[in-house]
Amino acid sequence: MKATTTWTEGLASKITNNRGHEVISDIPKEKEGTDTGASALELLLMSYSGCVNTIFNIVAKKMRIDFTALEVDTIGSQKDDAPTFTDVEIELRIETEASEEKINKCLEQTLKTCPVGILFHQAGVNTTYKIKKLQKA
Incomplete structure (x- = not known):
């Protein structure tokens, strides 16, 4: 794997994975950026949120867990003015007929x-998780 970052303007950059995909990274205007993309943090x-979603999906298929909706909220916090995340809270929301026991086992494996x-x-980031089973509409 390889990532290449190219400065575009101000504090913004284009980041590529050298497979044809790119994202723009910048910082908010109140931090002197132009807010043209998400910050690196x-x-x-x-990435953490996307990884949990992807791996859960892969594990769920292996465990024969069918679902009609899957969302992952990931909230990072920086206690005591830390320069990076000290805590991350993940909430996985899933619409499925599978038992809570089976969903928990899937998340553990994920x-x-x-x-x-x-x-x-x-990196020592304190991470907590919770699952919310959605009701079919």
């Missing part, structure tokens, strides 16, 4: 194998 949190989550854990 926001992208990190977005958390053991999510590469981004493993990095957060190794």
Whole structure:
């Protein structure tokens, strides 16, 4: 894997994965950016959320858990003016007929194998999780 970042203007950059995908990184206007994209720290949190969603989906298929909706909210906080995340709270919302026990087991396996989550854990970030089972509309 390789990522390449190219400055575009002000504090904004274009980040590519060298497979044809790109994102714009910038910082908010109140921090002297132009707010043309998510900050690098926001992208990190977005990556964690996306990783949990993707890995849960893969594990759920292996466990034969069918679902009609899956969302992951990831909230990062920085206590005591820390320069990076000290805590992350993840809420997984799923619409499924599967039992809560089966969903919990799926999430446990997801958390053991999510590469981004493993990095957060190794960095000492306190991460908490909760599952909310959605009712079919």
